[in-house]
Amino acid sequence: MTQFDFNRALASLMTPEVVSALGNIRELKGKTSLLSAAHPNRFAALVEVAKIQSTSASNKIENISTSDRRLHELMLENVEPKNRDEREIAGYRYVLDIVHESHDNIPITPGVILQLHRDLYRFSGDSHAGRWKDSDNVIAERTAQGELVARFIPTSAAATSGAIEAICNEYRKQVEAVVYDPLLVSLVFAFDFASIHPFNDGNGRMSRLVTLLLMYRSGYDVGKYVSIEREIERTKETYYEALAASSHGWREGDNDYTPFITYMLGIIGACYRELADRFSLVGAPAGNEDAVRAFLDKQLGTATKREILDANPGMSQRTLERILSKLQQEGVIEKVGAARSTAYRRLWDTPSPANLPHERTETR
Secondary structure, three states: OOOOOHHHHHHHOOOHHHHHHHHHHHHHHHHHHHHHHHOHHHHHHHHHHHHHHHHHHHHHHOOOOOOHHHHHHHHOOOOOOOOHHHHHHHHHHHHHHHHHHHHHHOOOOHHHHHHHHHHHOOOOOOOOOOOOOOOOOOEEEEOOOOOEEEEEOOOOHHHHHHHHHHHHHHHHHHHHHOOOOHHHHHHHHHHHHHHHOOOOOOHHHHHHHHHHHHHHHOOOOHHHOOOHHHHHHHOHHHHHHHHHHOOOOHHHOOOOOHHHHHHHHHHHHHHHHHHHHHHHHHOOOOOHHHHHHHHHHOOOOEEOHHHHHHHOOOOOHHHHHHHHHHHHHOOOEEEEOOHHHOEEEEOOOOOOOOOOOOOOOOOO
């Protein structure tokens, strides 16, 4: 088989499971597009929250982090990065802003991908920034005995430039042909990009940024309002399992893209459902208290004040604190932890008021 044959890959993905998932996403996309057009201010309030969550989650996957306070300050560009992690976080924020604001004007070419990688490291000035890898790399894992073993061998350094050129050409050809849904084309590209592993460093973050860019260009803008990276970070073990499952036979062009594609369609569908839920909470006519009750009804575990406020951007902290105090007095919720670790948990033996919805959305 020929590697980077998008025709073969896309044709093999026309299974009932994939087609059904695409149909569900299209339906949710249509619904949320109508809502965003009718209520732009409510949706705009979600954008900055999603950016913060995306930056935090995508870097956490790579074990890059800082405090919540510093993260918010870096996102607002109120402070200068003070260490390596913060410089990389600031770089991610910079590229994410470009993707959010200019996606329709960003062509999918090797040169543009190199430029985005250079911008990812604009605050750290690494010598490898904006350059393809100059040595072969291996994706390894540590066994139970502590031994490092190769899990996957990406494209060689010598073949990387040609491989990126090939998938860019395939992507453009398939989008112009308008045979398959561009979201499906984008996800095939994203898998091949991650498998090529074209850089010395930053491959994971770049693959997620490129995925977001391709989704935007395909008309799927849910990542603008709900963090796709956060959903991946929450399920990162499954993410890695899906990547591994779709990797067998990839170098020979004989792999099965289905595990990775179905995983990503699940993530995207979950984000669209969360967006619909968030909108219903933001716009709930019954008021802030019902919005908080509905949010906590959907939590399987605890939720912090910040998480509740992120889901309800129009609510002030003072209002939230008043509502939480009232719900504690009523025995609807309980507070766990203290100081910065404070969170709230729904007590399920206490029924919600009869006028509240009890439908639960199951996410993947």
